[in-house]
Amino acid sequence: MTAVANQKQSSSVHDITDDKPPFGSRFLTDEAEVWTQNAWDHVPAPDDQDEIISAALQRQRNNPVPEESQIHYNNRPARHWDTFYRNNANNFFKDRKWLHNEFRELVRATEANAGPVTIVEVGCGVGNSVFPLLATNTNPELTLHAFDYSQQAIKVLKSNPLYAAPPTGTIEAGVWDLTSDTLPEQVAPSSADIVIMVFVFSALHPNEWTQAVANVHRMLKPDGLVLFRDYGRYDMAQLRFKGGRLLDENFYIRGDKTRVYFFELDELALLFTGSRAEVQQAAATVVTEVMDEQADGTSIPLAASDLEEISVPDPQTHPILLSSPRPALFTTQQLGVDRRLLLNRKRQVKMYRVWMQAKFQKRSNEG
Numbered sequence: 001m002t003a004v005a006n007q008k009q010s011s012s013v014h015d016i017t018d019d020k021p022p023f024g025s026r027f028l029t030d031e032a033e034v035w036t037q038n039a040w041d042h043v044p045a046p047d048d049q050d051e052i053i054s055a056a057l058q059r060q061r062n063n064p065v066p067e068e069s070q071i072h073y074n075n076r077p078a079r080h081w082d083t084f085y086r087n088n089a090n091n092f093f094k095d096r097k098w099l100h101n102e103f104r105e106l107v108r109a110t111e112a113n114a115g116p117v118t119i120v121e122v123g124c125g126v127g128n129s130v131f132p133l134l135a136t137n138t139n140p141e142l143t144l145h146a147f148d149y150s151q152q153a154i155k156v157l158k159s160n161p162l163y164a165a166p167p168t169g170t171i172e173a174g175v176w177d178l179t180s181d182t183l184p185e186q187v188a189p190s191s192a193d194i195v196i197m198v199f200v201f202s203a204l205h206p207n208e209w210t211q212a213v214a215n216v217h218r219m220l221k222p223d224g225l226v227l228f229r230d231y232g233r234y235d236m237a238q239l240r241f242k243g244g245r246l247l248d249e250n251f252y253i254r255g256d257k258t259r260v261y262f263f264e265l266d267e268l269a270l271l272f273t274g275s276r277a278e279v280q281q282a283a284a285t286v287v288t289e290v291m292d293e294q295a296d297g298t299s300i301p302l303a304a305s306d307l308e309e310i311s312v313p314d315p316q317t318h319p320i321l322l323s324s325p326r327p328a329l330f331t332t333q334q335l336g337v338d339r340r341l342l343l344n345r346k347r348q349v350k351m352y353r354v355w356m357q358a359k360f361q362k363r364s365n366e367g
């Protein structure tokens with residue numbers, strides 16, 4: 001299967017989860033029931049997962065991308081996304097209708113009486129996150145800014161009829177590189193209430209992470225929120241990469257020349273909050289949330305091993321994060337692993353997906 005086809009499959013994964021109960025509330029108690037649904041939450045990986053991971057990493061490390069090609073892929077990556085959107089227009093990613101289920105702040109921000117709210121999406125693509133928000137928005141004082149470094153993506157986004165005539169609120173899109181050293185001119189420092197980052201951070205080179213986080217921090221108001229969702233370590237999409245795709249540890253080039261990184265919890269915590277210690281803190285929060293769900297009867301107990309998996313930071317943190325002290329820019333409101341077993345019932349295929357989901361809040365004492 002080509003990487004593009006792989007990606008298509010991962011896109012359809014999002015379709016399956018649309019309009020379903022939020023993050024972590026469908027639990028598989030009886031293995032015999034497995035084929036009765038399209039998706040289950042927090043399903044531990046199969047017993048032989050360690051061997052599957054080792055074999056995949058070995059295969060990938062044995063045949064990494066040669067250095068001269070790395071330069072080619074990492075140089076002006078936006079053009080590869082331009083090609084991607086020229087080939088796929090708005091037919092690839094489905095609308096992310098689940099976004100407001102996962103992040104209730106988005107529901108509040110789009111209510112009629114919410115008052116002035118500014119939301120910025122970085123790496124918006126063709127608008128699969130902003131248009132569902134705009135379509136259901138009843139807040140006349142909502143301002144949506146959508147940025148992507150692919151000119152082609154922004155062109156397609158602007159051709160959406162909702163862009164020219166939003167039912168209420170305003171939307172403005174533009175070309176901007178999240179890793180540049182200035183903010184987009186439409187967004188003043190400390191002016192955004194919410195920044196949405198959905199499957200964009202994984203497209204950056206690890207060398208670009210620090211600047212990207214600094215930019216997001218700079219555009220947010222004190223106490224403003226980052227709503228984050230992206231690929232997690234050893235997701236099925238990572239393990240499927242064959243030889244000739246590995247750029248750096250956990251960082252790959254797809255067949256269409258777009259890049260993708262697979263994150264671990266402690267990496268995200270270090271990047272946004274500056275310390276590993278917050279990982280344990282944050283992980284404990286996630287565990288509590290899951291247990292609260294049990295208390296009100298909506299779910300059933302997690303396996304102990306699953307909880308442990310959430311609360312122990314992975315030692316394989318990218319070296320770039322350990323090379324110098326990180327500033328404590330944000331606090332963590334949510335940081336968790338969303339593990340889902342997705343089933344293709346027709347083909348009787350099980351897919352173990354791993355996503356990271358987080359809410360980071362800009363420290364109020366920061367300007």
Ligand SMILES: C[S@@+](CC[C@H](N)C(=O)[O-])C[C@H]1O[C@@H](n2cnc3c(N)ncnc32)[C@H](O)[C@@H]1O
Nearest residue numbers: 081093123124125128148149150177178198203
């Ligand atoms: C996987 S797509 C996700 C698109 C959109 N967020 C969604 O949910 O459908 C990743 C997007 O990030 C954009 N992107 C990657 N690196 C970027 C950067 N440095 N600055 C701005 N956009 C970037 C790509 O052009 C692409 O549109």
